[in-house]
Each structure stands twice: as C-alpha cells, then as structure tokens.
Amino acid sequence: MRADNEMCIQRVRIVFTFFAKNPRQVKGNPFLTDNSQLNLWPASLRGFSQRLTKRLERIAAAMELLLTAHSDWVITGKNDRIIMETETWDFTEILNILEQQGFRAEEFAITVEYTRKWGVL
Amino acid sequence: MSNQVVAKTTIPTGGWSDLWKKEDWWAVWLGLGIVFAAIVAWIFGSSIKSIAISVPAWTHFSEAIVYLQSKIGNFLLLYIAFLLVFSLALKILGYKLKEFIPGFSVIFILGTAVSIFGAWNWAKKYNLEAPLVALFLGIIISNVLPVPKWLDTALRTEFYVKTGIVLLGATLPFTLILQAGPVAFSAASVVAVTTFLTIYWTATRVFKLDKRFAATLGAGGSICGVSASIAIGGSVKAEKQQVSVAISIVILWAVVMVFLLPAIIKAWGIPAGPGGAWIGTSEFADAAGMAAASSLNEQAIKIFTLMKVVGRDMFVGLWCFIMALISITKWERIDGSTKPDKKEIWYRFPKFVLGFFLASAVITILVAFADTSTAKAITAKIINPIKELRTWAFIFTFLSIGLTTRLKELTSVGWKPFAAFTTGVAVNVILGYIVSVVVLGQYWVTIK
Numbered sequence: 001m002r003a004d005n006e007m008c009i010q011r012v013r014i015v016f017t018f019f020a021k022n023p024r025q026v027k028g029n030p031f032l033t034d035n036s037q038l039n040l041w042p043a044s045l046r047g048f049s050q051r052l053t054k055r056l057e058r059i060a061a062a063m064e065l066l067l068t069a070h071s072d073w074v075i076t077g078k079n080d081r082i083i084m085e086t087e088t089w090d091f092t093e094i095l096n097i098l099e100q101q102g103f104r105a106e107e108f109a110i111t112v113e114y115t116r117k118w119g120v121l
Numbered sequence: 122m123s124n125q126v127v128a129k130t131t132i133p134t135g136g137w138s139d140l141w142k143k144e145d146w147w148a149v150w151l152g153l154g155i156v157f158a159a160i161v162a163w164i165f166g167s168s169i170k171s172i173a174i175s176v177p178a179w180t181h182f183s184e185a186i187v188y189l190q191s192k193i194g195n196f197l198l199l200y201i202a203f204l205l206v207f208s209l210a211l212k213i214l215g216y217k218l219k220e221f222i223p224g225f226s227v228i229f230i231l232g233t234a235v236s237i238f239g240a241w242n243w244a245k246k247y248n249l250e251a252p253l254v255a256l257f258l259g260i261i262i263s264n265v266l267p268v269p270k271w272l273d274t275a276l277r278t279e280f281y282v283k284t285g286i287v288l289l290g291a292t293l294p295f296t297l298i299l300q301a302g303p304v305a306f307s308a309a310s311v312v313a314v315t316t317f318l319t320i321y322w323t324a325t326r327v328f329k330l331d332k333r334f335a336a337t338l339g340a341g342g343s344i345c346g347v348s349a350s351i352a353i354g355g356s357v358k359a360e361k362q363q364v365s366v367a368i369s370i371v372i373l374w375a376v377v378m379v380f381l382l383p384a385i386i387k388a389w390g391i392p393a394g395p396g397g398a399w400i401g402t403s404e405f406a407d408a409a410g411m412a413a414a415s416s417l418n419e420q421a422i423k424i425f426t427l428m429k430v431v432g433r434d435m436f437v438g439l440w441c442f443i444m445a446l447i448s449i450t451k452w453e454r455i456d457g458s459t460k461p462d463k464k465e466i467w468y469r470f471p472k473f474v475l476g477f478f479l480a481s482a483v484i485t486i487l488v489a490f491a492d493t494s495t496a497k498a499i500t501a502k503i504i505n506p507i508k509e510l511r512t513w514a515f516i517f518t519f520l521s522i523g524l525t526t527r528l529k530e531l532t533s534v535g536w537k538p539f540a541a542f543t544t545g546v547a548v549n550v551i552l553g554y555i556v557s558v559v560v561l562g563q564y565w566v567t568i569k
Contacts, residue, residue: 007368008351010361090361112358114351116279116368 149476152287173506224275259523285514290480309432346406397421401428403553
C-alpha cells in the first residue's frame with residue numbers, strides 16, 4: 001500500500017497519572033505507590049512529598065521529551081493526571097522514543113483511536 | 122482542575138462534549154429533531170408533508186418535467202430544510218460551511234436527478250433502482266472526472282446513513298424490534314463469529330500476518346465493516362497502515378456486494394424478507410447494505426436494519442472489549458498497554474442506535490394510545506413523510522459512497538490481507554445464505 005494512501009486518522013492519547021492505580025505494577029521509584037502508607041506522621045508526609053515530586057518531575061521530563069520531538073499536542077490537566085493527545089504522530093514512534101529515553105511501561109498509559117479520514121462507508 | 126494547552130491541529134475529545142462533537146450523536150439529534158418536528162406539526166394541525174417529496178412513476182420525460190415544475194417550491198423547501206440541519210451540525214463539528222454548502226447543493230441536485238430517474242418506468246423495468254443508480258453515478262464521476270476537494274466536506278456517508286437509520290426507527294414498530302431483534306442477533310452472531318474466526322485463522326496461520334492486523338481485518342469482515350475495523354484497530358493497537366488496508370478491503374468488497382447480492386436475490390427469486398436478512402448478515406457496511414436492501418423493497422430495508430443494526434452494530438463495543446482483553450493478556454505486550462476498561466463497551470457503542478430505538482419507541486407509544494382514525498392520521502402525517510425524508514437521506518448516502526469510492530486508491534492493498542479477507546467473504550456469503558434464507562427464510566417472510 002502506498003504510504004500516502006491513508007484511510008484513517010490515528011489519535012494517540014498518553015495518560016500520565018500522578019498516583020499508581022495498581023501498586024503491584026510499581027517496581028520501586030519513581031512512581032508514587034499508596035497514600036495509606038502515610039500513617040499521618042510528619043516523616044511519612046515528607047516521604048509522600050518527595051515521591052510526588054519525583055513522580056511529577058518524571059512526568060515533566062516525559063512531556064519535555066515529547067514536546068521537543070513533536071509540536072502538535074493537546075495537553076489536558078486533570079486532578080490526578082496529565083493527558084497528551086495528538087493526531088499527527090504515530091503511536092509506535094512515540095513508544096519507541098519513550099522507551100529509548102528510559103521510560104517504563106508502568107509510567108504511562110497509551111490508547112489509540114482511529115476515525116475515518118473522510119466520509120467513507 | 123481542568124487546564125488545557127492547545128497546539129496546532131489536534132483538538133481534545135472526551136467527556137460530555139462528545140454530545141456535540143461527535144457525528145454519531147448529531148445523527149441522533151437530527152433524526153430525533155425531525156421526528157419531533159413532525160409530531161409537533163401534526164399536533165398543531167399541520168404536517169411536514171410539503172417537504173417530504175416522493176417522485177411518482179412516469180413514462181414520458183414530459184411528465185417528469187411537469188411534475189418538477191409543479192413541485193419546484195417543495196424541492197426548494199426540502200433543500201433548505203436539509204441544508205439548515207446538516208449545516209448546523211457540521212458547523213459545530215468544525216467543518217467549513219463555505220465548502221459544505223456548495224458541496225451539499227451538488228449532492229442535492231444529483232440526488233434529485235437520481236430520484237427522478239429512479240421513478241422512470243423504463244429504469245424500473247431494467248432494475249435500475251435509484252440507490253444503485255446513485256451509487257453507480259457517484260463511482261463513475263469520482264473515478265473519471267477530477268472531483269474538487271471542496272466537495273469532500275459534503276460527502277458525509279456515515280452521517281447521512283446514521284441520520285437515515287434514526288428516521289427509519291420512527292417507521293419501525295418497537296414491538297417488531299423486540300420480537301425479531303433476538304432472532305436477528307442470534308443469526309447475525311453465528312455468521313459474524315464464524316467469519317471473524319475464518320479471516321483471523323487464515324490471516325495468521327496461512328498468510329502469517331500480524332495478529333492485530335488479522336483481528337482488524339476479521340472485525341471489518343464480520344461485525345460492522347469500517348466502523349468495526351477502526352474500533353478494533355484502536356482497541357488492539359494495530360498500526361495505522363494496517364487499519365487503512367483493512368478499510369480499503371472492506372470498502373472494495375462492500376461495493377462489490379451492493380451490486381452482487383441484490384442481483385443474486387433477484388435472479389434466484391428469493392423473497393424480499395429473507396433477501397434483506399441475507400444482506401444484513403453478509404454486507405460489510407451499513408451504508409452499502411442500505412443501498413443493496415433499498416434496491417429490493419421496504420420489507421428488505423426493515424429486515425436488513427434489524428439484522429445489521431440490532432444484530433451486529435450494537436455489539437461492536439463488546440467485541441472491542443473482548444479483543445482488547447485478548448490483545449493485552451494473550452498477545453505480546455506493547456509498552457504502555459493497560460488493562461481495558463469496561464467503559465469501553467459504552468464508549469464504542471454506536472450512539473445512533475439509541476436514536477433508532479428512541480424514534481421507534483416514541484412513534485409506537487403515540488400510535489398505541491391513539492384510536493383507529495388518529496392512528497391513520499399519524500401514519501399519513503408523521504410516519505409517511507418521515508419515510509420520504511429517510512429515503513432522501515439514503516440517496517445522499519449512496520451518492521456519497523460512490524463519490525468517495527476511488528478504486529485506484531482501494532486496490533493497492535497487498536494480496537495477503539486481500540486473500541485472507543476474501544476467504545472470510547466466501548464463508549460469510551454462503552453461511553449468511555444458509556442462515557437467512559434456508560434456515561430462517563420462512564420466518565423473515567412473515568416479518569413486514
């Protein structure tokens with residue numbers, strides 16, 4: 001098939017959550033694991049702060065990497081996550097670049113959605 | 122907190138804004154809007170009949186000219202009505218009206234010409250029904266003449282067909298959907314699962330194609346055509362080119378089937394009911410199937426819709442969820458993959474189906490509480506005009522299919538995926554015939 005003969009638009013959505021949904025997925029830092037570990041002691045609160053800082057720093061680094069490599073993004077900030085969306089960069093290339101720069105699978109979630117390119121069947 | 126940084130062409134999606142940002146939802150709003158407008162007009166002693174034009178049969182060209190002259194005002198009203206509702210939707214969807222308006226005007230003029238041609242007794246004698254003529258005319262134009270880019274905005278095949286299907290709901294008693302829906306679902310599921318497995322097995326075992334590619338091809342050939350290919354393609358994270366190839370093959374076979382299935386049905390003398398059911402199990406896309414069923418009769422349209430929309434389309438979300446689960450747990454892991462969320466079933470659900478059900482339920486309730494004479498008035502002033510508007514929406518659909526079918530672009534797909542898909546087509550058509558015509562033929566004859 002000719003490379004320019006595309007029949008669909010690919011939308012990639014990368015989600016960086018601030019907290020791990022499933023702590024068992026986490027292999028040590030930098031992911032924040034479990035709020036219940038705080039135990040309401042000042043020291044654990046500082047530990048929480050450090051882990052959160054590390055996690056947010058990690059997300060910022062991933063964002064910088066993606067923004068440097070590609071300019072067409074919509075970035076949405078929610079209470080507990082950052083969502084980056086693009087329709088102009090292939091998801092396999094995004095995965096490659098994140099992997100090459102040392103970002104592990106559990107640090108982000110990626111979803112792919114296709115739509116028709118023009119009003120076909 | 123909800124903060125957004127927007128750059129260049131990509132626009133954000135998701136959440137409540139889908140209600141006005143997705144074509145699927147707009148088909149619901151427009152379809153139901155027309156149904157409610159018809160009801161309100163009837164309540165106030167009027168009717169939308171003046172814009173619901175049906176060209177009567179004619180023999181001599183002069184008869185057609187006289188009819189056209191006498192109804193020119195009605196044609197103009199119909200054009201304005203469709204232009205207004207479609208423009209509203211497309212403007213909010215982000216399309217340029219300066220491209221859509223001239224484009225839709227061309228589609229409307231071609232649609233009018235096709236409707237007049239389809240009413241010609243000579244054309245009827247040679248089975249040149251309006252849907253097939255519209256499709257054929259579109260294919261000829263798009264493959265022979267240079268089609269201007271601005272016309273593309275008006276070629277909204279999916280949008281027109283979904284709006285038409287919501288309107289179709291208003292002409293179909295809800296009791297019929299409840300009665301025949303489970304039969305349609307069972308029959309369609311047998312054919313769909315067998316076809317999916319055939320394509321998947323042939324693609325992976327015989328042609329050694331990637332599993333995700335095979336699933337995308339299988340979905341296109343078994344569930345609901347292009348819609349299924351793009352939904353499953355996203356769920357299993359198939360590559361963009363793989364999805365494009367699947368779409369091309371689906372369109373190619375869908376267009377072949379538009380002509381082939383009705384021709385066989387007519388040649389073999391299969392009644393319209395089982396014929397519509399066969400098209401419902403064995404056509405690959407809603408719009409193409411509607412064109413094929415429309416070339417038979419009203420009964421075929423109804424049963425095709427039950428089979429395709431109720432039996433197959435509705436369950437695309439469930440298929441996506443299952444395939445995504447298999448993709449994550451059984452196939453090789455892709456970095457960044459997460460366990461699929463059950464919300465995906467709703468997210469992928471074709472929302473126009475809700476409009477179809479709702480339109481059917483509203484009219485059925487209205488008729489159920491009416492006495493005999495009121496029920497007759499509802500049929501004459503609400504249901505019949507909606508039926509005519511639905512026919513127009515389908516004519517726009519068929520023209521759009523033809524005008525977007527650029528054969529040169531569809532044929533460069535590689536022989537392996539084509540061969541795998543074609544194996545599925547063979548199984549699908551034969552099994553669809555056995556299930557719809559041989560096994561359930563007598564049942565479908567009784568559904569009117």
